[in-house]
Amino acid sequence: MNAPTSPAVSNPAGTADRAERITRIREAAYRIRRNALDMGEVQGQGYIGQALGVADVLAVVYTDQLRYRPEDPHWPDRDRFLLSIGHYAIALYAALAEAGTIPLEELETYGSDDSRLPMSAMASYTPGVEISGGSLGHGLPVATGMALGLRHQGNSARVFNLLSDGELDEGSTWEAAMACAHHGLDNVTAIVDVNALQADGPTAGVLRTEPVTDKWQAFGWHALRVDGNDVAALVDALDELRAHRGSPSVLICDTRIGRGVPLLETREKAHFMSVAEHEWQTARTQLEEGLAR
Amino acid sequence: MTSTTPRKKLTTSAMIASFADPGQRTTSAPFGHALNRLAEERPEIVGLSADLAKYTDMHVFRDAHPDRFFQMGMAEQSLLGAAAGMAEVGLVPFASTYSVFATRRAYDFLCLDIAEPNLNVNVVGGLPGLTTGYGPSHQATEDLAILRGCPNLTIVDPCDSVDIEQAVPALADAPGPTYLRLLRGAVPTVLDEYDYRFQLGKAAELRAGRDVVLISTGLMTMRALQAAARLEADSVDVAVLHVPTIKPLDTEAILRAARTDRLVVTLENHTVVGGLAESVASTLAFAGVGTRVVPIALPDEFLAAGALPTLHDRYGLSTDAVIAKVKAELGGGTHAPWAADPDPATA
Numbered sequence: 001m002n003a004p005t006s007p008a009v010s011n012p013a014g015t016a017d018r019a020e021r022i023t024r025i026r027e028a029a030y031r032i033r034r035n036a037l038d039m040g041e042v043q044g045q046g047y048i049g050q051a052l053g054v055a056d057v058l059a060v061v062y063t064d065q066l067r068y069r070p071e072d073p074h075w076p077d078r079d080r081f082l083l084s085i086g087h088y089a090i091a092l093y094a095a096l097a098e099a100g101t102i103p104l105e106e107l108e109t110y111g112s113d114d115s116r117l118p119m120s121a122m123a124s125y126t127p128g129v130e131i132s133g134g135s136l137g138h139g140l141p142v143a144t145g146m147a148l149g150l151r152h153q154g155n156s157a158r159v160f161n162l163l164s165d166g167e168l169d170e171g172s173t174w175e176a177a178m179a180c181a182h183h184g185l186d187n188v189t190a191i192v193d194v195n196a197l198q199a200d201g202p203t204a205g206v207l208r209t210e211p212v213t214d215k216w217q218a219f220g221w222h223a224l225r226v227d228g229n230d231v232a233a234l235v236d237a238l239d240e241l242r243a244h245r246g247s248p249s250v251l252i253c254d255t256r257i258g259r260g261v262p263l264l265e266t267r268e269k270a271h272f273m274s275v276a277e278h279e280w281q282t283a284r285t286q287l288e289e290g291l292a293r
Numbered sequence: 294m295t296s297t298t299p300r301k302k303l304t305t306s307a308m309i310a311s312f313a314d315p316g317q318r319t320t321s322a323p324f325g326h327a328l329n330r331l332a333e334e335r336p337e338i339v340g341l342s343a344d345l346a347k348y349t350d351m352h353v354f355r356d357a358h359p360d361r362f363f364q365m366g367m368a369e370q371s372l373l374g375a376a377a378g379m380a381e382v383g384l385v386p387f388a389s390t391y392s393v394f395a396t397r398r399a400y401d402f403l404c405l406d407i408a409e410p411n412l413n414v415n416v417v418g419g420l421p422g423l424t425t426g427y428g429p430s431h432q433a434t435e436d437l438a439i440l441r442g443c444p445n446l447t448i449v450d451p452c453d454s455v456d457i458e459q460a461v462p463a464l465a466d467a468p469g470p471t472y473l474r475l476l477r478g479a480v481p482t483v484l485d486e487y488d489y490r491f492q493l494g495k496a497a498e499l500r501a502g503r504d505v506v507l508i509s510t511g512l513m514t515m516r517a518l519q520a521a522a523r524l525e526a527d528s529v530d531v532a533v534l535h536v537p538t539i540k541p542l543d544t545e546a547i548l549r550a551a552r553t554d555r556l557v558v559t560l561e562n563h564t565v566v567g568g569l570a571e572s573v574a575s576t577l578a579f580a581g582v583g584t585r586v587v588p589i590a591l592p593d594e595f596l597a598a599g600a601l602p603t604l605h606d607r608y609g610l611s612t613d614a615v616i617a618k619v620k621a622e623l624g625g626g627t628h629a630p631w632a633a634d635p636d637p638a639t640a
Contacts, residue, residue: 076383123410130381135405141374142406148363148375149382152339172402175368179375182366 084139228253325353438567
């Protein structure tokens, strides 16, 4: 097989010059944000705030950590990336376009009738989407089974699961957290996007999930917490988790809704953010200015 | 009380009750042994349970293939989600728990993680319908009603050990998800006396008859056969159509059996809502067949705790109750299935 593989295979972590590596990821994060804004404009609304917040995490994962073949999304040895939070689909499509799994020009169909890119991510629709998320608390149980199965088969592929802090309300997440620890699934990496916001308001007011790190540690996980919009911190943390053995790992990422676009960063925090028609171009300009800084 | 003969006291007999009649031929743990045989041929077969391996006959597989059994703890959402994940990487899981937990508690996981992606996951539910005297917490009287609406899902309600032994490889061969209503422990062995083979999606006429046709599923086929034999002695000629696959339903066989002037009776170990009776009734109505259907099923209520034989009698599932119902229908003449039978609407 000589199919092209992702950077994690062709350029294993640590071999590239660190500064160059971080610059490359930041540029990818910029393009993911840019893709997300373009898709948001198609619908005039959407989970754009979350997409901008999680873009750095996805950039590190898809351009630096994950092993996959963009041309062969069913490659059996690929690392699996599960989007438990199906409503973050806009962010995942933006990342999959950056990864080369879906064509950039297809992004403009986002959320349209008969598009392969529905508003909530579903495996049956989109290449590179591993599960149908949306009903929260499903990703980690499925990741548990994939990881048990891959280990049983002697396959060294890893399983990543992106969940949100709001999703920690779901009991099934903790059922699976116990199972991963009990079975010593060190091929599982959970990533928790702590944006401190859920549908009915701030997480602290809806159902308090803190102290998040302590909870995961108490459940037997190797837990790290970083600024999820700091690419260098994300790279260092994920490199450490990659080397960890004996228990599952979780990276808790504090992210900022609307990150990279001051217009949206400063807007009143909303789970489902509306952006006026004239604001999209402003947002793109602000994003570009941020990259230049 | 002057008698000194102690009366035999019927008890709840908790979870390990068998519905086998005294002296009936049985087979021990047919599901577990069938899974073992299948596993020897197919390395991708794996087993999971949610702290109920011992009570779903999965322990037989666990003990024979410890490296292929995965204990998920008392966590049914995680059980079904993990089974989906295993199927996603190419394994063929059988995941066992009690029916009440697989359906009521973990339905979202069965529906979205297993059925929507159409994965080959085989969910095995113990204590279906009224097979425990433990009360509503463990009596899955509405599992078929919950699951029949789930797209892609194949649903099998076996009669006996023969059905189970033949269904297990068929369920693994079926590419999509399945739900098996498990009979466990000492399971009656009945169908080997008939010219019968389990075929997924197919009903089977076990005996012909001119007066009555009993359309039955699950363990009620055993009762239907017993009732038919006893009614024969009273010169009532009774046919039995066994419908082990509830979904997809063999509508052709049902229409063939019910386009008739015979008395049509359905029998199921399930509430009268949303199970076999309504499946048969809707099949007939959708085909424009006006035959009346007499349901023998559990009532639309939460059932009592107690000893199984008592409860089967009380709720109409015992062979005696089936015979009484059929005789009443044949002899009554003035049946009133609905309290109100309004005049037809006019233009």
